[in-house]
Amino acid sequence: MKTQPAASAQWSILPALLMMALLLQETPNKKQESCWDTAKTQVEMNECAVQEYRAADAEMHRSYEALLGKHREDTAVVDKLKAAQGAWLAYRDAHLEANYPEIQGRSYGSLLPMCQQLVMARLTEERARILKEMLSSKEGDTCAYDPPEAK
Numbered sequence: 001m002k003t004q005p006a007a008s009a010q011w012s013i014l015p016a017l018l019m020m021a022l023l024l025q026e027t028p029n030k031k032q033e034s035c036w037d038t039a040k041t042q043v044e045m046n047e048c049a050v051q052e053y054r055a056a057d058a059e060m061h062r063s064y065e066a067l068l069g070k071h072r073e074d075t076a077v078v079d080k081l082k083a084a085q086g087a088w089l090a091y092r093d094a095h096l097e098a099n100y101p102e103i104q105g106r107s108y109g110s111l112l113p114m115c116q117q118l119v120m121a122r123l124t125e126e127r128a129r130i131l132k133e134m135l136s137s138k139e140g141d142t143c144a145y146d147p148p149e150a151k
Contacts, residue, residue, distance in 0.1 A: 042110045049117035056124035063131035070135065092123050 035048035064085060071077040096119055100108060108115070137144035 042114070046110075046113045046117070049114040049121065053117045053121040053124065056121045056128060060124050060128035060131060063128050063135055067131055067135050088127055092120065092127075095123065096120060 035051055036045075039045045039048050064081075068078055068081060071081065096116060099119055100112060100116060133144070
């Protein structure tokens with residue numbers, strides 16, 4: 001009975017081929033696809049916008065909570081930070097309503113949810129940046145946010 005060496009050789013290179021496929025798949029230079037790269041429908045684009053807003057909102061809340069924690073001993077500062085954050089949230093909502101007012105006879109169509117989420121994401125990203133600046137202000141930076149220590 002004859003054995004087929006070709007079949008045996010074929011099976012011996014299979015692990016090497018599998019290893020090469022895994023290495024090529026996990027290359028660090030491979031660009032991570034964003035939601036926007038794959039979205040094809042309006043519903044998918046709306047979801048991408050929601051994801052952007054949620055990420056910005058989470059970042060803003062991390063900075064806000066850290067700032068409150070940094071000044072937890074000074075109730076006056078904490079109260080002012082809370083008031084400022086509440087005023088900013090009211091501004092964000094009013095800005096959104098000004099961009100997309102509900103006027104009888106006007107329709108924004110299926111783009112409206114995406115547009116609203118993107119505006120909220122941009123505003124929230126800016127607020128997160130400001131809160132981070134407040135959190136990381138250094139002594140000696142005259143105009144930086146740095147409330148005096150409570151006495």
